[in-house]
Amino acid sequence: MKRIMLLSLLLLLATAVHGQEKDAAFIRKIYDEALAKGESYEMLRYLTKNIGGRLSGSPQAAAAVEWSRQQMMTYGFDTVYLQPVMVPHWERGEVEKGRIVNSKKYGSMPIEVTALGNSVGTGPKGTLGRLIEVKDFQQLAELGEKTIKGKIVFFNRPMDPRLLDTFSAYSGASNQRGSGPTEAAKYGAIGVIVRSLSSYKDGVVHTGSTNYGLNVPKIPAVAISTADADFLSDLLHDDPELQFYFETHSQMHEDVLSYNVVGEIKGTQFPDEIIVVGGHLDSWDLSEGAHDDGAGCVQSIEVLRLFKALNYRPKRTIRAVMFMNEENGLRGGRKYAELAAENNEKHIAALESDRGGFLPVGFGITGTESQQNKLLGWASLFEPYGLFQFKRGGGGADISPLRTQDVPTIGYLPDSQRYFKYHHTPIDNFEAVNQRELELGAASMAALIYLIDQYGL
Template structure:
């Protein structure tokens, strides 16, 4: 009798699992159909990029983006839409950015395009001119020491590793020269820094991005040059080690400015105190419209909730879209969100971020417990019909990373990254660079995962 009972229980469990999978597969199909036939993420992105444009923290455009996203979520009838005040840095680039080789034996004087690194100080009207010293990394910088660095401009010329299939790993392997290079060079008496743009391509596109000055070290001006110009300068230096470079910038950091995270949510029907957050960062660099970085992530996150409303889906848990402010040069919005979540005793059961561009979706990564990771990975077969194949351990995003101190599992949306570092932090990251179908597929994929978390939890 006991044996028959166990067998019957197992059969019922298998039957229920198959039914649940069939039900989930059918609803996921509805989500994709709605996104692909009547999706609104692309038109949202058009407005955000074309009518507002680049949205650097503290700028009038960032303020306009806050109000736009608030009104957009209100227009969709989300249950609650509100602002979270946060003080953000207010860095301005200045109108003049000039770069020039001044004493080449072969070329004489030659203009070189430059752009200030975010948060960098400017040179002022007098500019900065000195001999260039090329280095690949901080170890080589230390080996040269003050004797060969003092009074010079350090030229960091380490490219992203083209052999790595994961372009984000290649970016991580090269990004410290931008983030910490000016401070490391200043320790040895350098008066300026030139950094090779962080690009997967050897092209003539400038890439900006933040630098972070250390304590008790002089703040020196720093600019990026294109990958092509970096190779060009490196070749010139081989024949002319006394080559001098001049650059003039007028960047400055002003007083902090009041800004906001924008939050919209659909209240849970049975577990309203359990929160599933999905978001992107509303701010962008000032050189372009910020379409891939991260207008795409913002509109995809709003679209997740719009899809649920359009399908008349009543989530069990509270699903929350968050437009974070100030990811690019401070992460103030992400930190403030986590701070308020802890202060208010909120129970986040998961947080998802889209901040890798609006490209073709290929999967998701999760950081959490073994059980939470296994749960997400077990859903991978449901996404095979939609071309998603990469479900992996480890993932999240910069803005949701502060929630990890509260043991919140963090999930990163993974699109195909091979083109991302062509546009990242550049003047060409504009609306036209985003493919409508890829953007909509990404929003549907995100909504489908959040639907599964809402239905089944992660624990």
């Protein structure tokens, strides 16, 4: 009896070791294909160079929908379809002007501004006023209506450069952009200037969405570069009377019809169990949306293409999803989860790539402890490829609505050091993406999807 148990144990162990070897070998094939014959980079070239910026509701967003549909059809995925979704349609307008006026030292001088996404424009008369610089909402509250009324509030809290995870630094500063205009309006401000959310001191302006609260006046809001923010702050220190003028023509139109784009390979054994891998197809208008999030889209398509190229028939159904409207509404992500619930779909995992096409370092997972442990247990398979960071907690904006259905969500983690140089700027273009880093990301995502397909979560 003891001998039989020992033999069974040895057999189990041998099977496990064999499984690990088989997985390691297949993962090696995935990386080889992605690095030697990958197509993510050429897909990204098309999406960024031939289509370009693709804000929700724009003709370019529609072009991106059609391109990704055709691309996935060309690759011969089993099913490719669109999920209709109504999205906000905000437009920046042609002209954006900013100017310091009545400076003792410089008189009048231009400063580049860019309207925050979703913000109202000033119209042709512009907004002119004195500036009140604050670091946070507490300081704003302390100054109160008597100081702020009729003025332009200048939010100037930098991202903390000491944080290794730049997304943490971003989180620590981003409420200035997201809620700053609403908070300032509560005290009677007539406009808002926000220091760009950047890890770098340079002359690049970063847009991004602001969200107006209910029952508070919508006041116009712009971002200026970090270099200009420091310059303006120094100037204000010696010359608090100076004024700022800006003119924007942004406006929110009626919602328009757009789409999530879905491509899938049907599972051979458990076709009803769905694994999602996705990114968001929309981007800001200023940029080509290369890192944010063209990279995540082409990597997701590439995951399925890699499986087909390697003749891998998944046990479960694998879906590449291009979500629409992450940037200024998250309507696509919400719609996807809504339809999943309506159709009683069983999602066993969702993976999002929305942190740029940089060097892969790991994955983070939100789910039960056992789901987390399963992911963490696979870490050693990724070490040969430089991924060492497997974390509890993670996901992505577009897949977050699936959490109400208890779907474990996984965030693909590329290194974050360079992301906030490009994020929401005109320089988030194709040239900012490195081919091998993009390919390694796609391969890493495919390897993880393969493991989930083999063993579930």
